[in-house]
Amino acid sequence: MADDEAKKAKQAEIERKRAEVRKRMEEASKAKKAKKGFMTPERKKKLRLLLRKKAAEELKKEQERKAAERRRIIEERCGSPRNLSDASEDTLQKVCQDYYSKVLKLESEKYDVEREVARKEFEASVAPITFSFSLYFSLSLSLTLDLIGLVPSSKRCGTR
Template identity: 55%
Template sequence: MKKAKKGFLTPERKKKLRKLLMLKAAEDLKQQQMLKEQERQRYLQERILPLPENLDDMDTDELREVAQEFFEHIVELESGKYDLSYEVRQKDFEINELTIAVNDLRGKFVKPTLKKVSNTDNKFNKLTKKAAPTVDFRSNLKQVDTNKFAMEEEKAAEKVDWSK
C-alpha cells in the first residue's frame, strides 16, 4: 500500500517557519532601534551648542559672551518648547471636539464606566439601619434651670400674668 500523503506544512516545517519569522522580526527590530538612535544622535548634534575648548584661558569678557550665547540659546529652546506644548494642547482639544461631533452625528455616545454595586451589601445596609434602635439623647439630659442667673427685674417680669 501507498503511504498517505502528508500536508505541506508538517509540524517540523511549521516550527522552522515560526523560528525564521521570529529571527527576521528580531533583526528588523534591532535595525529600527539603531536607525532611531542614529537619528537621535544627529538631531542632538544639530541642537547642542559646542563648548569652547579653551575655557580656562579666556578672560571674563569672553566668558560672559559665551554665557550670554548659551543663555540666548536656552531662551530660544524654552520658547520653542512652550510653543510646541501649546500647539499640542490645541490639537488635543480639536481632536476631542471632532470626536464628540462624530459621535453626535453617528448617534453613538460614550457610555460612562459604571461601578459595580453589590445588591447584597445594599440589603445588608438597609437591615442594619432598620435594626439600629433610635436613641433620644434629649430625654437623658439633665434638666437645668435657665433662669438661675437672671436678674431680679426679669424674675418679676416673668411673674406678671399677661393673660389679663
C-alpha cells in the first residue's frame, strides 16, 4: 500500500510539474503573440488584397485614359465620320477632293521627313571619315614640314 501511495504521490507530482510547464509554455506563447505587433498574417493578407485591388483600379483607369486619348487623336487626325448615304453628287465630290488634298499634304510631309532623315544619316556616316581624313592630313603635313625644317622645334608634332 505504501508503494501504491508513493506511486500515486509521484504521479501527482509529475502531473503537477507537467501542468506547470504547460502553463509557462502557454504564457510564453501568449507573450510571443502579443509581441508580434500590428501586422498579423491576416492583416498582411488583407493589405495585399487591398493593394492588388487598388493597382487593378489604377490600371483600368490608365487604360481608359489611354483609350480616350487614342480616340481623341484619331478624331483629330481623321475628322468625324460623315453620313454620306443620302448626300448629293456635288457633296461627294467635295468630300473626295478634301480627302485627296489631305492625302497629298500628308505625302508631302512624309517625303520631307524621309529626306531629312536620309540627309542626317548620310552626314553621320560621312563625318567620322572626314574627321579622320583631316586629322591624317594635318599630321602628315606637320611631319612633312618638320622634316624639311619649316616648323620651329617648339611646335613639332603637337609638343609645347
